[in-house]
Amino acid sequence: MENQPEIIQQALELAEDGSTLARDWLTSPVAWSQFALLVTAFLAALLVSRRLMPALKKLLTPAEDHQTVLSIARRFLVRFLPLLLPLLAYGFTAIGESIVVSLFDSGAVIAFGKRVFLFLAARSLVTQILNDPFLKLLGRYVLIPAAALYALGLLDDVTLALTELQVSLGNISFSVMALIRGGIAGSLLFWLGRWSTRHSTEYIGRQEDMRPATRELAIKTVEIIIFGAAFLLLMSIMGIDLTTLAVLGGAIGVGLGFGLQRIASNFISGVILLLEGQATVGDYVELDGGEQGKIVRMTARAAVLETFDGRWIVVPNEDFITTRVVNYSDSGSANRYEAPFSVSYDTDINRIPALIEAAVATHPGVLDAPYPPDCELRGFGDSGVDFSVEFWVNGLDDGDNKYTSDVLFLIWNALKENNIEIPYPHRVLEWKAGQDPRDPA
Template sequence: MDWENPPEVVQQAMEYAQQGMDVARGWLLSPAAWSQLALLIVAFLAALYCSRKITPGLKRILTPPEGQEHVIARTRLIALTFLPLILPLMAYMFTGVGEGVTRSVFGSGAVIAFGKRVFMLLAVRILVRDILKDPFLILLGKFILMPVAALYALGLLDFVTTKLEETVVPLGNMSFDLMWLVKAVVIGGAVFWMGRWSNDQSATYIHQQEEMRPATRQLAVKAAEVAIFGVAFLILMNILGISLTSLAVLGGAIGVGIGFGLQQIASNFISGIILLIEGQATVGDYVELDNGEAGTIVKTTARAMILETYDGKWIVVPNSDFITTRVVNYSDQGSANRYEAPFSVSYDTDINLVPEIIETAVAKLDFVLTDPEYPDCELRSFGDSGVEFAVEFWVNGIDDGKNKFTPKVLFAIWNALQAYDIEIPFPQRVVHHKGLPPVV
């Protein structure tokens, strides 16, 4: 590099470095600067003393009693996490008072003003490092808030802001400066994070309302989500100064896209709203589709319902399938269902005794209901190998593929028949041979 004629960027950097050295030299040789440094130290020591006196009392006040989980208790816990900011913020406040004193006495306060900005930088660093827990807020703090605080501490924030405002990016018939883009990213991220947090809080509150039907709760959660993010979008547009009429072209493009390529998505979205309003299928219901697939609804989305089978698989079923095809709903949050267990007895059995024996044995099972109907043993047919019976019973829940309740009922039937020495036949055939065997 030619140091006698360096590039413009290097020349500008050297000029800034020279200005910094001149400022530092002026501070070292100025009695006013030393007075400001002394006031800065005093302000810090005063803040340290006050924070140590105040923090224990605030901690006692903000710590809720054990076991409390209401809104006020959660708010106190949130406020408790901000206690580490007391020291740097009090130092910033006391330093601001010292700056006012030095400017009135010496007519300048550059040193103490620099110290004040450094205290603000320390407060931002504590906030990002120790207080923020949400990954998005930590990302926003590291790459936006910390650099802004550093520029503010160095006194370069106004300079950088001016440069960003002067840098205009053309985009067709529109144009925007980089400062507007930075504001859009920061404000947009903050607004939609608040929207997501508000949505989580409202969803938690709605799900706690057990007196509401499950379908009504799901509908209320979806309605709250649409309302919250709709308001967040309008707030963002208003803050950024974007007129909603300028979005008409975008809305038209979206409408054309729905008309051509997004028909199924729009259909599934509308079908999901209909399902939530009617409450025909909701989370917790065991359903069987027209194609034979069956499972418990574990999640509803704007596009589909998620079914979980009893072997752990998840099936994604579009919402429109619940509207346009036949769906069997076996449950409505724990309603009773009827099942049957078939069996057979030997032709040597007095079949008049079988119904009472089996009904009594099945009714003794703790999961079998007597309401809406007592166990009912019915004669079905006279089979090839024995007399065919079936016992119908009601249970509160779903028999997952006849693997949950039916096996226990079959065990009870077996034990009851064995207790009365009633034979359960096995397949048998009688062979008749016509004619005499040949003489050997």
């Protein structure tokens, strides 16, 4: 045994100690009484949980159509009912432990049983309660092994060994335990931050009395606060002095001043856009550079426009501040369009405005406010008299909406029904008698 590696020797020593402890327990009347108490506590917990489980489930389960805060809390508590059996067994064992210790001045076996019941509770939590894939993965590879080590009484030894094991990165040294603790805490904090952000976004998105720009600003503010607090809490858990962040902040400021000017400019421009509300998600905009489309997403750096032909255009936020932007749908305002047409010179043009305005007004999408349809005389063309009808609609004349096309159909039908001729280009040729018409002179 002396020639074996150190880790093999330690394992053999632990196995020998475990076999000695097991032999002592099996031959001790005090240990057998504690085993009996553990079995009794488990059977009592099993009996009580079978009686309580249906009643608690019925009490905590609300009606399916109830969506109040209390109903949501009750549904959340129902999910934890599988923990009832191991926790009752743990509680009954704790009650019996005080009696056994007072009688025999020993409680090693029953203390081991309590730790086993906690391990069973952790296992039930991971296998039957947790549904989130990340939490389930964390429970399977972190919580259950830690609970198993605690049940065997090895958790303190393993923690001490990992704390003494150091990892060096240049001039900085970390213990393996600090890295593990930081990784677990960071994963949980940022998962909680993502979960909180998602639910906050859903809640703020349902506030219809808020302007869209205000909602977007509130969502971004909540996201920054949640993840900022998670980062600071993680630094504190890992034992990093928060005063060092002042140096880090100074370095970031220098970087923003030199290499990240455009990123900083776009970020600040995005905040200004959200504050002013001149362009927000859902608006149809046209930029000075010719880009146009519906804003489907606004990030910290850019806005994403979706065109009617299915393309996505990423436009930096700075372009919305420094260039001319035409917003076709800000505050739900209506838009005006024109439909030009011509009639023959033989037409009584005094009839045309009233006739066309009445026809266009029948379209369900044409508005009476801010102005009803207005037919105007525009000029006297080569082939006919030129008119144009102006009309207002809510929405854009593209994609699913075909307002101008529909209005032109209405104009065509109205003119045909009233026997009004729509002219087409024609020319009148004159030539002198005796001259060959093929002669251009």
